[in-house]
Amino acid sequence: MTWYTSFFTDLANTFWRGAVQPSQTVAEIDFVVGFADGTRVLDAPCGSGRHSIELARRGYTVTGVDISTEAIEHARAQAPALDWRLGDISSLASQGVRADLALCMGNSFGYLDHSGSCRFLVDLAAAAPVLVIDYSCAAESLLPSLPGSIELSAGGVDMVAVNSYDVASGRLLIDFTFSDGVRTQRSTAVQHVYTAGELTRMLRAAGFASVELFGDTDGGAFKVGSHRLLAVARR
Structure with a gap:
């Protein structure tokens, strides 16, 4: 999946x-x-x-x-x-x-x-x-200044994103945590670069x-x- x-x-x-x-x-x-x-x-x-x-x-x-x-x-x-x-x-x-x-x-x-x-x-x-x-x-946008992590809040939801870049496969892996104070979701997003x-x-x-x-x-x-x-x- x-x-x-x-x-x-x-x-x-x-x-x-x-x-x-x-x-x-x-x-x-x-x-x-x-x-x-x-x-x-x-x-x-x-x-x-x-x-x-x-x-x-x-x-x-x-x-x-x-x-x-x-x-x-x-x-x-x-x-x-x-x-x-x-x-x-x-x-x-x-x-x-x-x-x-x-x-x-x-x-x-x-x-x-x-x-x-x-x-x-x-x-x-x-x-x-x-x-x-x-x-x-795009590689020219992402790679020159890829942050290790990002923390933001919007819509009553707190978000933490931890980035890693797999040079062998050209993929950005982003470990997300979303929380509204009651529920928490942890998911990994994959972006092909x-x-x-x-x-x-x-x-x-x-x-x-x-x-x-x-x-x-x-x-x-x-x-x-x-x-x-x-x-x-x-x-």
């Missing part, structure tokens, strides 16, 4: 929902809609739906797919009219979604192993002619003809030390 199938419980999801400010979501959607050539959007994985809901507010028709039952239920409660689907990104093709733009936001690219990530990109290329990936675990060049080659192999790399939602160029990688791929 892949780690993320059991990771995103109500404790973890409550923390992440509280950790992201609405202004960040608005800035991210301002960025991605600049690449949309139509109104149909696939958001996979969609998490608790913050991007999908903002897109719908702007008039887009959105399908959100996520494996977390809690996240999908939360999203559906916030926006019941949207097309929310419980499903795994490892078998995205089974959803049969066709869109004008596909999103993989929230640093969720890299959850799958290499073969799974390549298959996921092929499925995304089949689903939409344009793809935007938000990836904070790619350079921007490796991701570009994977996107082209998946069927995308062009790839642009940005380092922020203002459109700045991606470089070593950029906080995140925003990759925009077109068929």
Whole structure:
């Protein structure tokens, strides 16, 4: 069983929902809609739906797919009219979604192993002619200043994350502890780390003809030390 199938419980999801400010979501959607050539959007994985809901507010028709039952239920409660689907990104093709733009936001690219990530990109290329990936675990972003541990509180949940990097497999292992004072969840997340060049080659192999790399939602160029990688791929 892949780690993320059991990771995103109500404790973890409550923390992440509280950790992201609405202004960040608005800035991210301002960025991605600049690449949309139509109104149909696939958001996979969609998490608790913050991007999908903002897109719908702007008039887009959105399908959100996520494996977390809690996240999908939360999203559906916030926006019941949207097309929310419980499903795994490892078998995205089974959803049969066709869109004008596909999103993989929230640093969720890299959850799958290499073969799974390549298959996921092929499925995304089949689903939409344009793809935007938000990836904070690109090697150029992550490795120059990888913190040993992080402690944060959000949404009434305390989070401690202890990082280790496996150089042989190119994986970031994150031991998370979430606690709300009553309940505690301990889980390990696994992120497969790619350079921007490796991701570009994977996107082209998946069927995308062009790839642009940005380092922020203002459109700045991606470089070593950029906080995140925003990759925009077109068929």
